[in-house]
Amino acid sequence: MTDDIETTRADAPMGDEPRADAAITFRDVTKTVLTADGPKSLIKNVTLDFEEGGVYGVIGLGGAGKSTLLKLIDGTITPTSGIVDVLGENVAGLDDRGLARLRSRISRAGVFPDFDEERTILESVAVAAGEAENAERPDEAARAKALRLLREVSLRSQKDAHPSQLSGGELQRAAVARAFASAPRILLFDEVTAAQDHIEGREILRLIRQFAKESGATVVLATHEIATVKEICDHIVVLDRGFVVEEGPTYAVISDPQTDQTRVFLEAASSLGKVDALLAGHDPVVDLRPGQKLIALRYVHEDVSEPLVSLVTRKFGIDVNIMLADVQIVGKYPIGGIVGVFEGPERNIRDAVAFLRSKKVRVEILSEN
Ligand SMILES: Nc1ncnc2c1ncn2[C@@H]1O[C@H](COP(=O)(O)OP(=O)(O)OP(=O)(O)O)[C@@H](O)[C@H]1O
Ligand SMILES: [Mg+2]
Incomplete structure (x- = not known):
């Protein structure tokens, strides 16, 4: 072949x-x-x-x-x-x-x-x-x-x-x-x-x-x-x-x-991959207090354009403390991922997660307390 x-x-x-x-x-x-x-x-x-x-x-x-x-x-x-x-x-x-x-x-x-x-x-x-x-x-x-x-x-x-x-x-x-x-x-x-x-x-x-x-x-x-x-x-x-x-x-x-599209894609994928590698390499060791959740966000969609983390903190009254981040702007869009500790009322975090998912962010709850 x-x-x-x-x-x-x-x-x-x-x-x-x-x-x-x-x-x-x-x-x-x-x-x-x-x-x-x-x-x-x-x-x-x-x-x-x-x-x-x-x-x-x-x-x-x-x-x-x-x-x-x-x-x-x-x-x-x-x-x-x-x-x-x-x-x-x-x-x-x-x-x-x-x-x-x-x-x-x-x-x-x-x-x-x-x-x-x-x-x-x-x-x-x-x-x-x-x-x-x-x-x-x-x-x-x-x-x-x-x-x-x-x-x-x-x-x-x-x-x-x-x-x-x-x-x-x-x-x-x-x-x-x-x-x-x-x-x-x-x-x-x-x-x-x-x-x-x-x-x-x-x-x-x-x-x-x-x-x-x-x-x-x-x-x-x-x-x-x-x-x-x-x-x-x-x-x-x-x-x-x-x-x-x-x-x-x-x-x-x-x-x-x-x-160029393939190059852009490979670049985007490598920054997504870095977050996965960071996660795989060592569990981010965090002692979660009650009400805290460790959450990974992956930006994989080309139409995610808003600054979503600051938006959800305001909109849902929660705190997000970023532990790892590797986000690149490809074209107009952020591609990559963030791992952060989300803190706030259970319900608000749940709503924030649903909101992020509706914005085509892949959300994975890594651990919770
Ligand atoms: N039945 C449909 N009617 C209208 N738009 C659709 C329909 N099915 C898919 N789409 C749109 O077509 C595009 C391609 O969708 P598709 O599911 O094939 O993408 P994908 O590459 O698999 O994405 P993902 O990585 O999110 O799974 C998207 O913009 C999607 O919103
Ligand atoms: Mg698909």
Whole structure:
């Protein structure tokens, strides 16, 4: 494939025909929706090939169109113009049965895994495995496979737990096991490590990479974390306001970005990454008094423009004592993160957190007293 590096860079036009060795192809795909402010294009003129067996990272700031791209792949939405071809089929041309068949070959996992509370984790993973099992005794084979997967994600001892009994990180690992249980040809991961601490996140990525390479499945992973892409992706696709501004082998794009948008994004991501690294490196040791909470704010959206910390302190009558901060202004917007001790009435802090989230700041409560 290295011969194709140059021709698959974003500036080189590709042929109109889907490539034979591609699991997924986009040909001049645009997705436009109607909003109160008129039509808005979420994905613009995207032409891409995702090779069979490749591990792809789709990166971009919040609102860049990453989740929309994934939804076009599994037919949750269809293009306004252009063609999305998945496993040899034009997704928009499929009837309900065709779409169901295609989806049975695709697994998805997002930030919040949707497990059935009525079932144990083992049962849920076994159900997914059973769908792919042609063995003589499908139940037994599915259960054995589910057990093996749960062991690989270090959840064997919690196999009989129900979802509400697992931590966020454990549920994510269960979701990765379930995603691979049905032997999919394509896996779509949307910000799977967003709810993880650093070590857990890396472990999940390692598992995704390992399972992908064992099964030969094609993985498309949407994230705003460059570290995630560097960790496990062979290829990178950089999205900016719906456009693919650059794509190619991860190493080539990161070491020698060809566009200003990619450079800006890499710069932004590195300042976000610094906050994560600071958090991972040492727990900011703070003795919280009653009523205090240690909270991380991550600015990942390109439309966060207000000075939000001073605004929430005034608006909600709370104090914020900043412990760590690494925020850069990229374009007009702050990108990066802050870790601070929030102090004030419980209710006011809760309202402040809700307000920050409504402003598209990612808020994580690290510890509280
Ligand atoms: N159904 C819709 N109607 C109108 N606008 C939408 C719709 N779905 C998404 N958008 C907008 O399209 C843009 C792209 O959204 P998308 O969810 O794909 O971004 P993203 O890159 O996944 O962002 P994030 O990192 O925040 O998850 C955003 O500005 C979003 O608000
Ligand atoms: Mg998204």
